[in-house]
Amino acid sequence: TRVYISRDMASVALGADDVARAFEAAGCDVVRTGSRGLFSIEPLVEVESEGQRIGFGPVRPADVATVLDGSHKARLGNVADLPFFAGQQRFTFARCGIIDPLSLQDYADHDGWRGLDAARAMPPQAVVDAVKASGLRGRGGAGFPTGIKWQTVLDAVSDAKFIVCNADEGDSGTFADRMLMEGDPFCLIEGMAIAGHAVGAGHGYIYIRSEYPFAIAAMQEAIALSAERIAPFTLEVRVGAGAYVCGEETALLDSIEGKRGQVRAKPPLPALAGLFGQPTVINNVLSLAAVPFILAKGAEAYAAVGFGRSRGxxxxxxxxxxxxxxxxxxxxxxxxxxxxxxxxxxxxxxxxxxxxxxxxxxxxxxxxxxxxxxxxxxxxxxxxxxxxxxxxxxxxxxxDMAHMARFAMEFCSVESCGKCTPCRIGSTRGVEVLDRIIAGRDAPAPVPTDQPWEGYLKTALNSRTPDRIDTGLEAQTTLLRDLCDTMKYGSLCALGGFTPYPVLSALDHFPEDFGAPAPIKEAAE
Ligand code: FMN
The missing domain is CATH 3.10.20.600 (Ubiquitin-like (UB roll))
Structure with a gap:
């Protein structure tokens, strides 16, 4: 019997390795895949039967017999038909969870390399045009049109150009880059080889965070296995060292160059003077992994899906x-x-x-x-x-939203590269302001007194303290908004520049958590 079990880090964390060993011991032909991406059913075991893959999950090692005879209580039916999967439009993750990630045969059998072959049969400008026509925008954060970035690098005149893949994936709650690298590494490789052809770059780097050992191993193995297929384009993996700011593209380039990861001032754009001063395409994993589909199936097929200017x-x-x-x-x-x-x-x-x-x-x-x-x-x-x-x-x-706002400022102060003042100092002051707001909110209400001299005495004492800070909520929130304004418009990169988003959204949508009266809900019409 052939069974499919994920080797993805999340599946392994939930016990997939022990389950796989139990099925091997029972004489099954176990194929280790990437993850399908629904963690509540992991470890998921799929049993091949009449062209379908019947899923069971979550499964424990002791469940082998009941899974194989079909009586297991967590029988899910044909996995592709589950609402969670049937409702998706899997362009980039079409193969993830289905194929053996390191089988060149499996990859080729599932539309692999079709995009690269199509691209290499076209002049570079036509490839760039296809990416433009697809409407693809950077999936790493900024949403900048990928085709326009590639055009700048194609137009730059230089002996050496580079493709850099940003696989630092530092955002909380994100794991798509990791899942793709572990579950379909050839897809990223193909996307990078297409980018190399499109802009005239011969070498690429994949910068992966050190917290992703499985992805690092999968990419290294996949690069070795596909070296001939993508030649003369070549690739190598570089491993980060745990700094959130090294996901920022210019700090990432410094890090690859062996320097401490600090944000560079722009201009020059990395597209014109990037890695080692050469024209460089730097894109997120998901941006590059979307490209094989676009070249294989056509820019129109990609652009046909979406909303407004957000295509695909x-x-x-x-x-x-x-x-x-x-x-x-x-x-x-x-x-x-x-x-x-x-x-x-x-x-x-x-x-x-x-x-x-x-x-x-x-x-x-x-x-x-x-x-x-x-x-x-x-x-x-x-x-x-x-x-x-x-x-x-x-x-x-x-x-507690006030604590979340404080956390955003604290995160920025800890992760700041230190190069610009609004981010480095502003975030530290931000923590202090929020500490005062939280202290004011949590302070016991003043005890009412019928001794008028008490209030008089306090006022008199306070007025003689020249550096007295007005710790009232209104004064502190004004200070916080001022600070956010300075960080937003004065920071060198989006670390300091975007920290105001979590802070101000918390303050605006949840004022009651900061000690203010709850907003009056508008009556529904
Ligand atoms: N982009 C990523 O792809 N991965 C990251 O982990 C990442 N971290 C970032 C951290 C900071 C502090 C900032 C300011 C930006 C980060 N970015 C990250 C965005 C990159 O600077 C850049 O926009 C991206 O690599 C461009 O690729 P794309 O156009 O394909 O999105």
Whole structure:
């Protein structure tokens, strides 16, 4: 009997290795795949039967017999037909969870290399045009049009150009880059080889965070296995050292160059003077992994899906306090509420959802009142937030938003590269302001007194303290907004520049957590 069991880090963390060993011991032909992306059914075992893959999950090592005779209580039926998978539009993750990630044969049998072959039969400009026509925008955070970035590098005149893949994936609640690298590494390799052909680059780097040992191993092995297929293009892996800011593209380039990861001032753009001073394409894993589909199936097929100027699909990652956490690839336009409550099934704790943070630690918090927001770069920007790398972290009503705002400032102060003052100093002052707000909120209410001289004495004493800080909520929130303004417009990169998003969204949508009266809810019409 052939069974499929994921070797993805998340599946292994849930016990997939022990389960795989138990099925091997029972004489099964075990194929280790990537993850399908629904963690509540992991470890998932799929038994091949009459062209279908019948799923069981979660499964324990002791369950081998009942899985094989079909009587196991967690029998899920044909996995592809489960609503969680049937509802998706898997362009980028079409193979993930299905194939053996390190089998060249499997990859070729599932449309692999078709995009690269098509690209290499075209002149570079035509490849860049196809990426432009697809409407693909950077999936790493900023949403910048990928084709326009590639055009700048193609037009730059230089003997050496580079393709750099940003696999630092530092955002909280995100794991799509990791899942793709572990579950379909050849797809990323193919995307990078296409980029190399499109802009005239001969060598590429994949910068992976050190916290991803499985992805590092999978990429290294896949690069060795496919070296001949992608030649003369060559690739190597570089491993990060745990700094969030090294996911920022210019700090990442410094890190590859062997320097301490610090943000560079722009201009020059990395596209013109990037790695080792040469023209460089730097793209997120998901941007590059979307490219084989675009070249194989056509830019129109990709652009046909989406919403407004957000074309194609987004691999959304549901994490935090959510019942059905996992990866859900879908065309832009689905609402936040459909994702959190429909697909995610609400909180894992069963308590009401209080807020979701979208786009990692620099993303805004949204209350359920804003759940009709469509997943779209422009709609999110207009609502004071960002899509970022499409990580959604769900929180229930036990959340204290003032503490979350403080955490955002603290995170920025810890992770700041230190090069610019608004980020380095502003975040530290931000923590202090929020500490005062929280102290004021939690302070016991003043005891009313009928001794008028007491109040008089206090006022007199205070007025003689020249550096007295007005710790009142209004003064402190004004200070906080001023500080956020300075960070937003004065920081060198989006670390300091976007930290105001979580801070101000918490303050604006949840003022009651800061000690202010709760906002009056507008009556529904
Ligand atoms: N982009 C990523 O792809 N992965 C990251 O982990 C990442 N971390 C970032 C951290 C900070 C502090 C900032 C300011 C940006 C980060 N970015 C990250 C965005 C990159 O700077 C850059 O926009 C991206 O690599 C461009 O690729 P794309 O156009 O394909 O999205």
């Amino acid at each position: 699909t987004m691999p959304v990652q549901l994490a935090g306090n959510v019942k059905h956490g996992g990866l859900y690839e879908i065309g832009f336009g689905i609402t936040l509420g459909e994702l959190v409550n429909g697909i995610g099934g609400g909180t894992a704790s069963g308590r009401p959802v209080r807020a979701v943070q979208v786009g990692g630690p620099l993303g805004a918090y949204f209350p359920p009142g804003m759940f009709d927001l469509p997943f779209d770069y422009e709609a999110f920007a207009q609502a004071g937030g960002l899509i970022g790398h499409a990580g959604i972290t769900v929180f229930d009503d036990s959340l």
